Amino acid sequence: MGHQEILWKRPGCRPLAEPHLCHLHCFIRCFIRCFIAIGVQKQRGKDGSYTTYPARRPPAPKHCAAIPRTGKCVYYTARRQPEMKRSFSMRIQSHFCLPVRPAFNLQRLLSMMFALLLSSAALAQHNWDKILEQARGQTVYMTAWGGSESVNDFLYWAGQQLDKNYGIRLHHVKVTNISSVISRMTAESRARRRHGGAIDLLWINGENFRTLYSKGLLYAPFVTDLPNWRFVDAQANPGLVNDAGMPTEGAEAPWGLARLVFMYDKNHIENPPQSAAQLLRFCRTHPGRFTYPAPPDFVGTAFLEQLLTELIKDPSRLQQPTSMGDKDFKQITKPLWAFLDKLHPYLWHAGHSFPLSSSAMKPLLNDGALDIAITFNPAEATASIREGTLPASTATYTHASGTLGNTHFLAIPKNSSSRAAALVTINFLLSPGAQRRKANPELWGDPTVLSLDRLPPHERQAFLKLPHNPAGLDIEKLGPGLPEPHPSWARALKQSWLQHYQAG
């Protein structure tokens, strides 16, 4: 067995041990290995050797030079080899580090029988091990908005952790607007590129998700395969499996929660407005001190939805689809346009120009050109004060009747070239450790999607010990969350707003 001993020492390979009853994983692995061994036996070549494909074998790493490369030797796992290029059976062999044995003994048969009785959870664990091993050495190109230092820092840290623990290289492809990805993915699907897509992981939600999912461009379903999914309580919080009123059907994993909040400078105003009506009153007494990002910016559109939800009698209608041509759309949105017509003359620049995005409002708030800025991140103020982009006297508030909340998600394109690594990355980002770091207001402050009572006690304690969110709002102070209207409302409101106000 000399050469098997060498085998065991190779990185990325698991030792082929005889089954011990105390080691459950060994057991399952052994069972499946034997199972495959039987299958592979049929491939015995003319010369009596069992392993095939010597020609396509990747070059041996230096420390493996001692291993004979032909004959009955196993097909070893090559690190950092693109998984897609190998055939299925090769992958299986490489994965299990298969020593192919012609002999078949009773002991192994018994262990097989035992393995068959094992629970599905153990099998899932085994599947996950397989994915982990496939993921090792792969590179994940994650396309995500790159405008925030906190987010970039967090993903940089995640990349370091993934490299250290799983051998995965994470590249953050920073974009200004995630929708630029959609035309790329559609063009790829048009060009019939089923493998080797440019994007492996997407930070996405809302309309972008709807477009991609309805075109069948996302890998689904995957979320329930993630081991860390057990910490997510989707029943208690349906927002985690519904993206803007549309079921996600396992095609995207929730990553964080967002809430429409308002930031203001405590030195400038004492009692910020608590409702749409109060906002109008505030603007009348403080002309030119408030504005909102012009749609099609998504925060601007969300602000319109917020106003609409507050202004109409029956907000439940907003959960059903609509379109600009609908008769009742005009009827329902009438109060909104009336409100905006009254509001606009008192806005910044008298409503003749608007900031192009919510991030363009932050410098204005910082300079005191505005009294209130809008954001979708309840901890934005804390992070901005730390970075120096907002004054230390900044605070956050929401409307008394609640504000729109939504969830942001992670998804995998169907043609990703490193799906396994993307899965491992998402699982890592859902782990209590990563979620805790993300929820830390001193680092990013994005509320977690995990439910605390499902976490092990020490993890729960660690979450409870997270620092306070001084300038932002802690999750319990956010007030009631209003459900996001159906995505078709966002589109109709955008178009309608532009029709009303684009002409200047």
Place this chain on the structure above:
Amino acid sequence: MLAAAILPLVGLTGLLASLLPAFGWSPVADQSPLPAWSTLTSLSGLTQMLTVTLITGLASTALSLLFVLIFACCCWKTRLWTLAEFTLPPLLCIPHTALAAGVSFLLAPTGVLGRLLAAINGWEIPPDLTTINDAWGLSLIFTLVLKEAPFLALMAISACRQIPVEKLLVTGQSLGYSPSLCWVKIVWTPLYRALRLPVLTVLIYSISVVDISMMTGPSLPPTLPVQILLWYQDPDLLYQAPAAAAVALLLVLSAIAVLCYLAAEKGVSYCLQPWITGGLRHLPHWIFMIGRGLWSGLSATSLGCLLLVALWSFITRWPFPDMLPCDWSLQLWSRHVHRLQTPLSTTLTLALLSTLAALVLAVTLLELGKYQTDRLRKATTITVYIPLLIPQIALMPGIQTLLISLNIDGLWATVIGCHLLFVFPYCYLSLAQSWRSYDARYSQTGHLLSGSRLRTFLYIKLPMLLPCLLTSSLLGASISSALYLPTLMPGAGRFETLTTEAVALSSGGSRSLLALYALVQVMPPLAIMAMAKLLPAALKRRTGRPLETRPAHKENAA
């Protein structure tokens, strides 16, 4: 020849791929849910949008040209001229977004001017005035002039090396014209002829610019190129067809602008004819003093904006009424410096390789040009110009689709090729002038003595034209390092350059970060500029041969 034919061809194919959705064939969406042309024509505020886009383009080009005229007439042989020779190249390396940020920090009610007024009037909160993002695009014109006038001035400086300026001035003065009037009446005509193509480039650029327009342009309605971008970014892919139609409209608008410009050119020359030949030999001196003042003002504003940007990268807090920042630190630099290495090296590699390829191509083409007929040469120049005349926003989505269907996106060669599309025309055009004015008798003598065309070319012509080559490589490198869409789209996000980082970070609204990246973005072109300055001297020392730093126009003129 082949490459020179391929590049415009790629450009045209990309354009075609961008335009096709407007006519019912879409490479991205299966079939367009919105009718292309009726959506475009029913867009509210379309008339104002088109008017503002056209006016800003024409006005900024005309003003930039006027400033160059002022510069040439008033500053020749003054300290301002030498100063311009030194300061303009680094000014040109500054990314557009940084300049726009600088302008908005100068002009905005909370900017430097606003603070000055606040200090005088004792304001606590800034006034709600629309000084930037105004509906008629005045702040956009201001920014564009700050950006384009230095470019045209640099072109004028290099054109002056090809024109026998001294001779013309002497002739003019012997006829009794004052030196400054000599410039206006005599030297300007040949100088303008050399500037015509760059001016047209500036015009097209000003019509189709997206990033500056987003930062300082009108917002309701935005300019047409910004509207195209917003439509391309629509998450539902509903607006692909209207966006393509808008691209076609933008092309038409550019054509209209060019026609307007040519008509204005004819008109102005017709109107000024009597004045030029009218015999007026002196203008009051104060006019030129004002001109000098205007030019110094422009340069100072431009430099001031950049200084402000540089300053911001060290500022953590600078609240409104304060005249001076209250918090300085190197924190931002120390946080980001280790993350700049990869983008910096990618930027440098892309810039160097694409510039090198562009230079080799341009020189080959120019050398072959000797054997071409005049008509063929003209055709070559026009085809080389094609990618410059098409707005980037119109070109890149089509090229991306093309590359994806050929499955060659995300490769170094692809990205370099796409950079070449924009770098090569500039390199070719900046070289063509000097190549044409090169005195062929040097080569003839060299050929007689050495008997080898290749050796003559390598040892005589190339060293003599080295300064021009280096200037052109500087131009190429600064263009390559500032390309955003042509890096992101063909690179499939695999190529992290300073520009892609800077653009992504600027979407977060942090002025300090924007400033930091703007400063770093200047570095690659500056490094190449330093090389351009040092290399001729080093070569001179090594070969021991005196190198002509300027093409010998005196002999040429004689």
